[in-house]
Amino acid sequence: MPALRTVRHLRTRLADLIAGESLPDPEPLVEGGLTRSEALEVLDAMARMAEALLSAGASAADVTALTLRAADGAGLQHTQVDITFTAVIVSTAGDDRHPLTAVRVVKVRANDYSRLSALYDLAHAAADGLAPDEVDTRLKRLLTQRRPYRPWMSGAGAIGLAVSVAVLLGGSWAVAVGAGLVTTVLQLVLAALNQRGLPAFFQQVAGAGIATGFALALLEWQPYLPDWIGELPPSLVVGSGIVVLLAGLSLVGSAEDAISGFYVTAGARAFETVLLTTGLVLGIAGVLDLGQRAGISLSLSFSAATSTPYLVQVLAGTCAAVTWAVSGYADGRAVGLAALAGATATGVSGACVLLGMGPVAAAGVAALLVGFLAEGTAWRWNVPGLVVSICGIVPLLPGLAIYRAIFAIVGGGTSAGLAQLVTALGTALALAAGVTLGEFCSQPLRREFDRIERRVRRRSLNRQF
Incomplete structure (x- = not known):
């Protein structure tokens, strides 16, 4: 009976392949229990936060440390950050060794010390385990809020x-x-x-x-x-x-x-x-x-x-x-x-x-x-x-x-x-x-x-x- 079920299963899979259909495979995990899509969301949030920090005047060393700490809090412990003054690259590797990368371009630079302080607070909150979607929401609200002065x-x-x-x-x-x-x-x-x-x-x-x-x-x-x-x-x-x-x-x-x-x-x-x-x-x-x-x-x-x-x-x-x-x-x-x-x-x-x-x-x-x-x-x-x-x-x-x-x-x-x-x-x-x-x-x-x-x-x- 098990052999008969195996044969039937193979026939079904073969028919699906001939018809151009395949059974969905589960999405592979990257690390920290995150799927590939979830890891990409984390990387994108980290890259956006790093771009905002650089735009507000933070040094590359501080931005790198804050981004790595925030990614570690989200479960990505093998993250790499590269900063080249005009761009931020945040990447990690999945179980199949294929890299996952998020890139952001730093377009505007201006002194905004209140925004810089708020970004530091957000980075520390992300390091303490703040959910990536909440990080993204707070970051969008932070970048659009009014400045403390006219x-x-x-x-x-x-x-x-x-x-x-x-x-x-x-x-x-x-x-x-x-x-x-x-x-x-x-x-x-x-x-x-x-x-x-x-x-x-x-x-x-x-x-x-x-x-x-x-x-x-x-x-x-x-x-x-x-x-x-x-x-x-x-x-x-x-x-x-x-x-x-x-x-x-x-x-x-x-x-x-x-x-x-x-x-x-x-x-x-x-x-x-x-x-x-x-x-x-x-x-x-x-x-x-x-x-x-x-x-x-x-x-x-x-x-x-x-x-x-x-x-x-x-x-x-x-x-x-x-x-x-x-x-x-x-x-x-x-x-x-x-x-x-x-x-x-x-x-x-x-x-x-x-x-x-x-x-x-x-x-x-x-x-x-x-x-x-x-x-x-x-x-x-x-x-x-x-x-x-x-x-x-x-x-x-x-x-x-x-x-x-x-x-x-x-x-x-x-x-x-x-x-x-x-x-x-x-x-x-x-x-x-x-x-x-x-x-x-x-x-x-x-x-x-x-x-x-x-x-x-x-x-x-x-x-x-």
């Missing part, structure tokens, strides 16, 4: 940053007002250019050119200004506006990616930073050269109106960090931590200068402490340490140093200008390296630092994992 509030934050930097550099109330007016014009022009799709490089050229044009105009109008305004150094007004243009560059992210072993992404971010900084240089140099050809005297004074007291420096640095956090749509918790980071950065840097350190070394020490405290403690308030670190070092960005260097080069002092430009570049690198080293030193204090993140970080040591 766009005009973000622009006001950038203006406040320029005013704070003007005070930090030793300017008077008139210099602060002038810096605010120049930055207001810059924000309006850059917003109009951005709406028309002008590339960021030309936006940097236009912004730097407008700021330098204001400096030359102010230099010509200086003898006709009322005496009650007092001394109004054009260099301080322009230097404050340049800091606003520098603040959006991904110095910290590129340095952390390079140190963590993500050289392709680090190289792309570094090239983007160099390209946008070159736009600043071209904008400044072009307008200064036009002014020189028009017969406008270029003997600008770079001496501050008054020596800034130490307490005023700390307060101005705090305001600079807060206003930049607001311009990046940070929530209340991030703004409060940014205030502490800005006060720490300017306080430590000022103290190091008083102790006899150079500006580059002082900036590096301050950034090291800011990175250590931010990455080691910010998670207690559910705020990414990267947000706090970036806002904290904004008061120390070398905007005035870059303007001095370009002014010296255009004025004929090429050697002196190049030396000042190297100093400005050294300050920027010291800030980025200091923050990154501080983040690595704070690893024992971090709650979420686990085997997955240690595996990612070992890339910097060229170990097999």
Whole structure:
């Protein structure tokens, strides 16, 4: 009888095959009890989340660690993540060794610190076992929700940053007002250019050119200004506006990616930073050269109106960090931590200068402490340490140093200008390296630092994992 049933079964299967029909086979399992279609849903959700993290400003190392941790929470323990600055590839292999892959292209990059904090929370929830369909639902809702501030509030934050930097550099109330007016014009022009799709490089050229044009105009109008305004150094007004243009560059992210072993992404971010900084240089140099050809005297004074007291420096640095956090749509918790980071950065840097350190070394020490405290403690308030670190070092960005260097080069002092430009570049690198080293030193204090993140970080040591 069993043999007869077997023969009948074979006849039935043969008839089905001849008729072009086959019995459905069960869908093979990949791992963690997931079918192939379920695994693809998980990979797609992880890729979308990784793309959103990169777009909001997270580093490649953090994105890789968060994505691997979230995939592990969903049951995919043998996931691979590859990030190449413009694309995210998340893949795993089934029992038949055929790869399952999800790819997302990173299209838009903009500072959005509130969204970045929410994405970190979502990644941690996914690592704790949140269902993939719930991850996808929360991600869609997160990407479409309104920002905590209106766009005009973000622009006001950038203006406040320029005013704070003007005070930090030793300017008077008139210099602060002038810096605010120049930055207001810059924000309006850059917003109009951005709406028309002008590339960021030309936006940097236009912004730097407008700021330098204001400096030359102010230099010509200086003898006709009322005496009650007092001394109004054009260099301080322009230097404050340049800091606003520098603040959006991904110095910290590129340095952390390079140190963590993500050289392709680090190289792309570094090239983007160099390209946008070159736009600043071209904008400044072009307008200064036009002014020189028009017969406008270029003997600008770079001496501050008054020596800034130490307490005023700390307060101005705090305001600079807060206003930049607001311009990046940070929530209340991030703004409060940014205030502490800005006060720490300017306080430590000022103290190091008083102790006899150079500006580059002082900036590096301050950034090291800011990175250590931010990455080691910010998670207690559910705020990414990267947000706090970036806002904290904004008061120390070398905007005035870059303007001095370009002014010296255009004025004929090429050697002196190049030396000042190297100093400005050294300050920027010291800030980025200091923050990154501080983040690595704070690893024992971090709650979420686990085997997955240690595996990612070992890339910097060229170990097999």
